[in-house]
Amino acid sequence: MRELTRKIIPVMLCLSLFVVMAPLATSAAGTLAIKLDVMQLPTGGVELMVYVVNPGSSVTMEFSSGYYYDVEITGSNFHYKDSQGKSYTQAIMKKTFAAGNTPIGFITLPNIPAGSYTYRVWLVGQDVSTSGSFVLGSVPEITDISNSWAKDNITTVVEKKFLTVLDNKFRPTEPISRGEFMYALALATGVKPVTLAELDGKNPFKDVDPKSAVAPYYWAFYKANIVKGYPDGTLRPAGYLTRGEAAKLIALTLPSEPGQNFIPRSPFTDLFGHWSKIYVSYLYEKGVVKGMTETTFGPDLTLTRDQVAAFLTRVMVK
Numbered sequence: 001m002r003e004l005t006r007k008i009i010p011v012m013l014c015l016s017l018f019v020v021m022a023p024l025a026t027s028a029a030g031t032l033a034i035k036l037d038v039m040q041l042p043t044g045g046v047e048l049m050v051y052v053v054n055p056g057s058s059v060t061m062e063f064s065s066g067y068y069y070d071v072e073i074t075g076s077n078f079h080y081k082d083s084q085g086k087s088y089t090q091a092i093m094k095k096t097f098a099a100g101n102t103p104i105g106f107i108t109l110p111n112i113p114a115g116s117y118t119y120r121v122w123l124v125g126q127d128v129s130t131s132g133s134f135v136l137g138s139v140p141e142i143t144d145i146s147n148s149w150a151k152d153n154i155t156t157v158v159e160k161k162f163l164t165v166l167d168n169k170f171r172p173t174e175p176i177s178r179g180e181f182m183y184a185l186a187l188a189t190g191v192k193p194v195t196l197a198e199l200d201g202k203n204p205f206k207d208v209d210p211k212s213a214v215a216p217y218y219w220a221f222y223k224a225n226i227v228k229g230y231p232d233g234t235l236r237p238a239g240y241l242t243r244g245e246a247a248k249l250i251a252l253t254l255p256s257e258p259g260q261n262f263i264p265r266s267p268f269t270d271l272f273g274h275w276s277k278i279y280v281s282y283l284y285e286k287g288v289v290k291g292m293t294e295t296t297f298g299p300d301l302t303l304t305r306d307q308v309a310a311f312l313t314r315v316m317v318k
Contacts, residue, residue: 179237
């Protein structure tokens with residue numbers, strides 16, 4: 001059985017990202033794309049994470065001013081527009097996007113009212129854009145899960161506002177970003193946010209905006225020694241994660257975790273010698289995870305949104 005995932009939050013905005021840039025080098029291996037994750041805050045409002053997806057080789061772009069993207073959000077009674085750099089200096093600035101996903105901004109909107117919104121995101125001067133809608137404050141119709149094995153799980157996590165629906169689609173088989181998954185897991189399991197003061201004022205992740213409303217949840221995982229980040233000091237919240245990585249995060253987040261005397265047992269032959277064996281086996285015994293087949297778990301496969309929905313409904317605080 002496949003278990004895929006993503007996060008759900010009823011929302012809708014009119015987002016416009018202006019990225020004034022001309023490529024110095026382009027990627028022939030893949031096409032650059034821009035995406036956003038929408039995370040609903042428990043106290044109301046939303047957090048947006050904007051990131052560039054680059055499946056090809058490194059791409060360097062040149063900007064003709066002191067910023068490289070703008071955002072505009074519009075609803076019936078709400079309008080937001082802001083420049084990332086707030087500087088229009090005509091100095092040339094270069095930006096390099098490595099292969100993979102690169103976070104380029106966190107946007108906190110604590111006062112956005114319930115309602116419907118439309119969004120459009122694009123790189124200025126490039127044939128790269130996306131648009132759609134979301135609803136905030138109510139459960140939207142989901143049009144792409146009627147045949148999903150995780151339909152009931154998806155409906156639950158959307159109703160709980162753990163994950164987000166964009167353009168009335170949950171996108172069940174698409175990958176989920178690490179940042180979105182960690183935030184959804186924190187909400188589902190009741191993880192309490194940690195302030196920067198509790199970390200002696202030191203932000204452990206240089207690619208996470210300390211002013212972001214979701215940063216305290218990432219810091220909570222750090223303070224609990226569940227997540228330490230990469231050697232270069234990044235969390236890489238826009239990156240995707242594997243099923244094995246997700247299993248470790250979930251296992252260490254639960255009130256009880258595998259102890260020293262735990263003997264990992266499972267029917268999954270592809271866990272032999274794999275670092276995630278103890279975590280997957282522990283969750284399997286608890287009924288939290290299932291395999292891709294009866295004998296394989298797929299620890300190195302990319303985690304998807306429908307899988308996450310299934311995981312979250314099995315561990316969420318009732």
